[in-house]
Amino acid sequence: MKRLVLLALALAACGRSSATSSADSTAVMAASEQYRQAWIDGDTATALGRVSNDIRIFISGVPDIVGPDATRNLFASEMATYRVPSLTLIHQDLVVRGDHAIDIGTYEETQVPKTGAPIQGRGRFMTIWRRENGEWRIIRYMLNELPAPALPRAP
Numbered sequence: 001m002k003r004l005v006l007l008a009l010a011l012a013a014c015g016r017s018s019a020t021s022s023a024d025s026t027a028v029m030a031a032s033e034q035y036r037q038a039w040i041d042g043d044t045a046t047a048l049g050r051v052s053n054d055i056r057i058f059i060s061g062v063p064d065i066v067g068p069d070a071t072r073n074l075f076a077s078e079m080a081t082y083r084v085p086s087l088t089l090i091h092q093d094l095v096v097r098g099d100h101a102i103d104i105g106t107y108e109e110t111q112v113p114k115t116g117a118p119i120q121g122r123g124r125f126m127t128i129w130r131r132e133n134g135e136w137r138i139i140r141y142m143l144n145e146l147p148a149p150a151l152p153r154a155p
Helices: 002-041 044-047 067-081
Strands: 051-059 082-097 099-113 118-132 135-145
Touching: 002 044, 002 051, 002 082, 002 099, 002 118, 002 135, 044 051, 044 067, 044 099, 051 067
Parallel strands: 051 135
Antiparallel strands: 082 099, 099 118, 118 135
16 A cells, blocks of 8 residues: 555656646746747847846857846847847757756847848757746857858759
8 A cells, every 4th residue: 555655646746747847848938939029029128037147148259248247238239230020949959857948949030230231140049048036047048150051053
């Protein structure tokens, strides 16, 4: 009888873990969508609201961005210089463990400078999220651009 009770408790704990993990995955994806939409809307405050004070951003060809002040400067500068009418994230892998989540995927975006022609960008991203006071916030963010797809050769 004791073994049956222990088995029942273990199964119940597994079920809660799975439900919690599913709820956490959903919450991380919702936070990611809020962050994405903030860039499309040019909403610096909302984008910064999804970022931890412990933030570190790593972008190809740019010195590391560390901390909230450097991040605020980067976001404000980018949003003042470009409009982002299109930003597609393709989430390829999401790993949630406790209060941390890793989101890996690719992005495609269109940036329209205040003056000049639109810029098409595509690349890979890895975002590490941490639950802080019940909210999911980005603590590490890495982007690497990918080259434009090769055009098909003429026969």
